[in-house]
Amino acid sequence: MSWVICKRELSAYFSTPVAYVFIFMFLALAGMFTFYLGQFYQRGQADLVPFFNFHPWLYLFFMPAVAMGLWSQERQLGTIEMLLTLPVSPAQAVLGKFFAAWLFAGIALLLTFPMWLAVNYLGAPDNGVIVASYLGSWLMAGAFLAIGSCMSVLSRNQIVAFILSVVLCFVFMVSGLSMVLDVVRAWAPLAVVDMVAGLSFLTRFEAMSRGVIDLRDVGYFVWLIAVWLMATVHLLNIKKAA
């Protein structure tokens, strides 16, 4: 059933011009950041480090934008009641919608393949590192979307859902930085501080971008997605009951 919803949602994405604007902007911005801020060509190094370095920051705004309509739109239009009366469990609906969004993000990410071609045209990059970075990037996109999905249930206003997701994603991104850790350090022992630091998207993504696929990094993203989707289901059940 989730798969039916996923397919329906995915085709719904492509039936509006928003998806195309999104894809175009994502590709263009990724290219701009890589070439201008990352100095890709001037560095003269055959790798995609400047390209992947900007992914977390691109996702910080793009993924909440993809996810904001997942549930708040349904609530706003009143279609959520109809959806939940169908023979579909909330969990199936949540999964279906999430996978549609994740696949959509995956398609956008795949469409950056000209960068890969370019770097292979220019020199001889370590393609194993690039594969690992792509995988890390897609997993990270999933984590952003799962948070976005949960925030989208919270508000019927898409903009509010968007802002909430950006803020929360930002916290997860920077949780490895001292500005967040200082708050934790004030009351928690060092082990907890390390655990919070281990929640950072940036740290995990960087670890994968070295070219090493570690079960713990992959597991972190998968677990994070699972937890936020469970929270989404839980919230949906509350709304349903109400």
Added chain:
Amino acid sequence: MRTVIMIVVVAVALLAGNALLQLLGASARIDLTEQQLYSLSAGTRQVVGELQKPLTVELYFSQQASEDLTQLRAYAERVDELLQEYRLASDGQLTLRRVDPEPFSEQEDDATRFGLQSVPVGNLGESLYFGLVVRDANDNYETLAFLQPDREPYLEYELTQMIYRLQQDTLPVIGVLSGLPVMGGFNPATGQPNEPWMAIEQLQSLYEVRSLNAELTRIDSDVDVLLLIQPPDLTEQAQYAIDQFALAGGRVLAFIDPVAETAAGGMMGLQQQASADSLTTLLAAWGIDWQSNQAVLDATNALVVSQGPGKPPMRHFGLLALGESSFVADQLQTSALEAVNLSSVGRLTAVEDASSVFLPWLFSSADSMSIDATRLQMGADLLQLQRDFSSAAERQILAATVTGSARSAFSAIQAEQWRQPEDPEHIADTQQLAVTVVADTDVLSDRLWVQVQNFFGQRIATPWADNGTLLVNLTDQMAGSTALMSLRARGQYQRPFDRVEALREQAEQRFLASEQRLQQQLQATEQQLMELQPAPGDEPLTLTAEQQQAIEAFQQQKLDIRRELREVQHALNKDIDALGTQLKVLNILLLPLLLTLLVGGIAYLLQRRRVL
């Protein structure tokens, strides 16, 4: 309120799940890097698997002082995981300990005793220790004073090397005889002591490196490998000592150079003082013909060098960057090497009718020629070198090994003059000669392969080519220890844009052609102008209107040619810039637009098919 509770629940679930995942350990991971940079290599497994005595590896890491340093803490975890891999591979011979050297603790005293480096962190300047100590039961130890995260790809090699050294009861002895300041020493220009060359410093970490005197009468019997680097003028007695050492089966590794300009660091006098001429007799006796006045230019392997601000970078035909295609395949000393840089390298040939076996293993490309070596001295005109280049269409031999039988360069009668009473009998010939000669000394100098930084008084080497590795490999092979070779060249080197380099090469060729044509035109025009103008001593003539016109036309032509020359110079990097712009436009605008349209088209077709 419900939302807050949910967020707390989510946070707790995340933390708990994460903690569980950490318990899984580091065994489940795939290293996708080309050189398996983050996995234990076969060399390490061999060294660690063959440990003869138990060792303890201690990781010193300051927990409290590193609180704010998330990245460093993550790196410390990875180091810890690497150590676990070592422990597993060691078959119980390695023990691991994690030590937290808190301020004023016994552990901190230990850290200081082992020479670990403390780095001040935070506002209060707390000391942060992050080092490794490998110890044996007799309290012999090796240390890595501070583990810098950016040196992660080298960590395995450094650690394995430490373990390897601790296993050796006595280190092989390398005797170094050089006229260049390879061992460091006092620099009269700066009044400061010079550090040894990094290549030699690396040898020092593996062997006992002993400096030999040029006036030696014999080579110590415990010397395993004699390393000659552009030796100073040798007395006949010293030459005889080297001859007898080689004939007695001693291993000789010689680096000789027609122009040791980078190696001498531009210090005049040093070049004259150190020349390989005094080795010529010995080399000839071993079967190597060496022309000390010949150097090799190579158009294919030329390195791109900067010419200073405002000028485009240019390829230097005398500075060679040699890759795999320049090495003979299946040679242990060069296997796994990616790049070796040489400067003003000489050429070797085999002596005809020599009894030894001559095995060349390092070559220039076929697009090379040999020139008078003096032209490559300091301040060589790169453009002129390119202009005068005409390929000999044949590969030059840059390094070779001679083995087998050879006769002494000296007769028994000569030997009588130099032989000391305690010396063994004169050896007239041998069947076990083993001499390796590389026709360059600059290859060992820091500036051709390594960046050396000073990190709190400790010298940190970041190589950008394999020159140092080549020296250590050659020495290892000769001293008979080869276990470390396979993991030595696992560095992360530059991955340049090959296509851009190729464009630069083409641009230079075009520039040379136009430049030559325009220079000729300019000379012709200037000649014609001179002919038209009256000579200084002559009476000033009144020029006819036609003559006046001709002079003006020529002057205009001269200006035009000069302008054109400048434009040609400017156009040198045009293609490179154009490629950059094309890629930018393609990746930022054109392809995003096309791909978006393509996705739109596919979606439209799919939806139409569904409707139909």
